[in-house]
Amino acid sequence: MLRLPPLESLRFFEAAARHQSFARAASELDVTPAAVAHRIRTLEKHLEAELFDRRSRGVRLNRRGRAYLKEVQRILADVHGISQRHRREAPRVGIVSVEAVAERWLVPRLPSFRAAHPDIAIELETNHRGVDPQRSDFDCWLAYTGETSAPRPLTRREDTLLEETLYEEQLVPVCSPVLLAARGRLGSPAELHDWPLLYDLGWDADWSYWFARQGELTPDLSRASGFRLYSMVIQAAVNGIGAAIGRPMLIARELDRRTLVPIFDRQAEAPERCCLITTAASRHRPEVQAFRKWVLQEAKTAARTVADPVRTTP
Template identity: 30%
Template sequence: MYPKLPSLNVLKTFDAAARLKSFKKASEKLNVTPTAVSHQIKALEEGLGVSLFERRTRAVKLTRDGELLLNTTANIFRELNSTVNEIVSGKEVLTISTTSSFASMWLVPNLEKFYKAHPDIEVSLQAGEKKIDVMRDPYIDLAIRYGKYDPTDPGTSILVTEKIGMYATQAYLDGLTNPEDATLLETEWVNKSLPAIAWKTLFRQQGHDKNHPTYIVRQFDQEHHVIQAALAGQGIALVSSILVENALKEQWLVPFTSSDLQGEIEGLTYYLVMPPHNQRKESVITFTEWLLAEIQNSAL
């Protein structure tokens, strides 16, 4: 047995390998070689006198002892990261994981309101489409996810279910002599598990067959790219009413309606994922309460 605790560097290597379930991915995250990770893990196991991983061909799986150690290292690094950030910045840092579109089109434009109400809390965003296991990642305090909401998933709560509408610049609409000449903009999800929200879906739901050859449909793999294309006057965007809230307020975009297409359709859901260890964390509770109130107001 260890006469003293393993070094912080060894524990950090174990923590990365355990969370990523891969020595190779851990080496990439830590900027060391896979061999170095393997040697440190082996030394740690020999020092503890137990196996922490089951080695498999292309992955590793934690043993019971590995799970126990990961629970501890996750808590340690989470608290250490929070404390160091607070010392350096003088503020408590809250790390939020969310999608690129929600971060750029809704959260960032509204964050100043949060800062004015809570100047002692700094929000750090990790935006992207890769689904992070926030239940294991010690650096993520809260995740805002997008998709189909399952109320049976642990640690989740619904934020808002969006409406999908049609939006363009007034100048683009004024220039349309025939609506069937319009360029239609839509999102083709990077995440293929998400149900498609496409113009043909809208036409079908509203009882129209609009696969007319004069229609041009352009696709982007990020919803905020669709909105940016609409802002640039490139067509009519089929996007979330939540994400265009700021553009509508500033009158950069306006809703589009026609005799064939009316109103909005229901889209997908934004929901929160809160790790159990953060459910009583004051800054997480403060941010969550602000977020719920702010987004419900914007959805009215």
């Protein structure tokens, strides 16, 4: 007979170890911290070894706990994958994406994926920050990173996450044709210092980065207007409120319709690239393979479409 630990305690241990906190694990699992502590003690009793160092300010995984966590996460991921394959409901791909990419690049393209794979459901969550290597509750993550374009393991969970470049991004100042006509064509980037500038609060260094690549000092951005969503920045620019740093892959529609136009024929390569991160636990599933193949092809096609994003206004 197999001498197994209480299987429910593994889920409690994984959450507590991932958060390094019984309280945060309890909040995630919707139980009390005491319930988490009890399950952990039960597991440690079964193993006849402690997994955490208890301290006055909380808990921390010890050496044995870190090794055990790696194995438990792999087992739970395998069980999840097996269960998903045997469930009767439609196959599902869990995706986390940067807000701007989800709203302006991915979602408008999803109808073609749905048409090609009508039996695959999509579960999409947005996140403005980069990928969290500690999370295990996703299949694919679309995020910006500054790493190389070759497929590579992601730091800290080398055996579980793989990163592949979707597309490289450019930065180019854009504004509405009406604003450009009113202000007049500029002779140099320095003349933008007197313009009303717009920026995304999550990409607040884009203007500085672009000006630096032009060999110019960054203007005083204290008078610039910031927005939490990139879609708000772009809508404000379309409405003539000011000039924004455009990312051509995300504003292809506005450039094509000429509701936004480049202010200069100067662009700068963005400091990061948009990447697809997949988990080893889900990568073998047919639905994830289908999404990966589709999204990489979409990115390749889109990159060709906006290969020459800078177009001056007649």
